[in-house]
Amino acid sequence: MSYKIPMGPYHPGLEEPYKLDMICEGETVRDAELHIGFNFRNIEHLAETRNYFQVIALMERVCGICSFIHTLTLCQAMEKLANVEAPPRAKYIRVIMAELERLHSHVLWAGIASKLMGFKTMFMTCFALREKVMDVLQAISGNRVNYSMNCIGGVNRDVEDPTALLALIDDLEREMTRTVIPIFTTSSTARSRCAGIGVLTHEKAVSCAVVGPTARASGVNQDLRRDAPYAAYAEMQFEVPVEQAGDVRARLFVRALEIMESCRILRQALNNIPPGEISTGADKFAFVTGTATSRVEAPRGEVMYSVSWKEGSRNPARVHVRTPTFANMPAVRWMVRGARLADTPLIQASIDPCYSCTDR
Amino acid sequence: MIDLDSIRETLGVRDPWVESRGTHWLNPGTVSVRELAVLMNAVGARFVTITAYQLPGTEGFRLEYHWDLEGRLIGFPFVIAGDTLESAKFESIYDLCEAADWIEREVHEGFAIDFTGREYEPLLLRAGDKPGVNLREMAAPTGVPAQKEVAK
Numbered sequence: 002m003s004y005k006i007p008m009g010p011y012h013p014g015l016e017e018p019y020k021l022d023m024i025c026e027g028e029t030v031r032d033a034e035l036h037i038g039f040n041f042r043n044i045e046h047l048a049e050t051r052n053y054f055q056v057i058a059l060m061e062r063v064c065g066i067c068s069f070i071h072t073l074t075l076c077q078a079m080e081k082l083a084n085v086e087a088p089p090r091a092k093y094i095r096v097i098m099a100e101l102e103r104l105h106s107h108v109l110w111a112g113i114a115s116k117l118m119g120f121k122t123m124f125m126t127c128f129a130l131r132e133k134v135m136d137v138l139q140a141i142s143g144n145r146v147n148y149s150m151n152c153i154g155g156v157n158r159d160v161e162d163p164t165a166l167l168a169l170i171d172d173l174e175r176e177m178t179r180t181v182i183p184i185f186t187t188s189s190t191a192r193s194r195c196a197g198i199g200v201l202t203h204e205k206a207v208s209c210a211v212v213g214p215t216a217r218a219s220g221v222n223q224d225l226r227r228d229a230p231y232a233a234y235a236e237m238q239f240e241v242p243v244e245q246a247g248d249v250r251a252r253l254f255v256r257a258l259e260i261m262e263s264c265r266i267l268r269q270a271l272n273n274i275p276p277g278e279i280s281t282g283a284d285k286f287a288f289v290t291g292t293a294t295s296r297v298e299a300p301r302g303e304v305m306y307s308v309s310w311k312e313g314s315r316n317p318a319r320v321h322v323r324t325p326t327f328a329n330m331p332a333v334r335w336m337v338r339g340a341r342l343a344d345t346p347l348i349q350a351s352i353d354p355c356y357s358c359t360d361r
Numbered sequence: 362m363i364d365l366d367s368i369r370e371t372l373g374v375r376d377p378w379v380e381s382r383g384t385h386w387l388n389p390g391t392v393s394v395r396e397l398a399v400l401m402n403a404v405g406a407r408f409v410t411i412t413a414y415q416l417p418g419t420e421g422f423r424l425e426y427h428w429d430l431e432g433r434l435i436g437f438p439f440v441i442a443g444d445t446l447e448s449a450k451f452e453s454i455y456d457l458c459e460a461a462d463w464i465e466r467e468v469h470e471g472f473a474i475d476f477t478g479r480e481y482e483p484l485l486l487r488a489g490d491k492p493g494v495n496l497r498e499m500a501a502p503t504g505v506p507a508q509k510e511v512a513k
Contacts, residue, residue, distance in 0.1 A: 037485060037486065038485055038486035041486045045471075078382075078383070081382040081383060082382065207407075208459050208460070209459055209460050210407050210408045210409070210458075210459075210460030223407070223429075223432075225432070228431070228432030229432040229433070229434070291381070291382065292382065292425075293382035293383055294382065294383035294384045294427070294434060294436070295383055296383070296434060303409070303429075305409060305410060305427070305434075307410075307412040307425065309414060318414075319412075319414055321410070321412040321413075323409060323410040323464075327463060327464075328460065330463075331459075331460075331462060331463055360486070
């Protein structure tokens, strides 16, 4: 006999506005329905009522974790419509901020995954690491969540002493290689909770068109930083980690390896940042009529903005945001099929879902 | 790397690809979105999203379908007529492209465009049961007194 167990939108195992209705037989999940939209904000409509300065501040609030990525994607699209190009130094600063944001997001996720595994010591370790990254983000931008760094034609603040940040990168990499990665890969707690759990096959990953670490953990070799470089990524040397197993452990491995690659990118960007201006300095822009698209590899995967403008207008005619969690979340249905009920909070968390982005 | 022109030739489209502000555009002409989805599956393109725009007056809507082909963002614009809540219809590709499920539901809820050939579950993004109030410009309801009149 099957029965339905609702998890969320208010549930201790899923502290987010999201609901998973699971059809179970005994302790085994046979199918699931996903429900989102509990905090839907209609930011895309609000964007049409904001001018080209205000819309940047607005879209920064789409996500509380990758707020920089959203303004970067938006500004890149607006720069195409205004025929403006950010100077080289600004492009490097964009890379630095984007990679710091990836570090902070991935370490945050590792902490939350540890908590869901019942591994509280690792949770505290990860959050202590994340705090160090947050301190650097604050030192650069003056802010810890909404950084206000991007503007049309560059960035608002310079990285005054880039090489001083190298010590943090060394420190973070050391902690990852000495503590976090060995424990996640060798501890029996982590292995028993992650290996073979929540499998998303390669075929299903392709069919659902999932993105980011969720895709790469199922053997889909894609990363916009390499495949369609933006900012200064074309000048960076890095690898794209890909795993084949498609389970929670593979998603964990991919993110751990991406932390190491982010450290590598940060070292290159901090050592080679060119001198010069950080923005074009313009504060008035003439937008042409038309649509521009921009895509960026956020910590959770591809973010895409379509921005439409009418010449002479100060406000965008339309801003459409395709967030990575919106692409990844439907795949949770396939991940939880056949899983034990007790594993479902960790499985849904393994895609690193951002409910703020989804309910934009 | 797959040659974009081979896709154009397979579809039988005469117009060339146009690269503009981040996207390679192809006007699909008489090719249906379902034929397009079949071809995109065949060439291994990854579905990205559908962006909907309401056109001025009673012109209807423009739907832009985006796929990623080996790092290139390709786009196909379609115009659909219909300016009432019931009249805007377009073929669903959900059965051919599973990844289009949620975005079809989102466009349905935002613009009241009915994707034919599929069923809708309860609304995806918000409470209630009426689509078309999120992003669609609607005529003001009749019979509602203006604020000035109320102030008198």
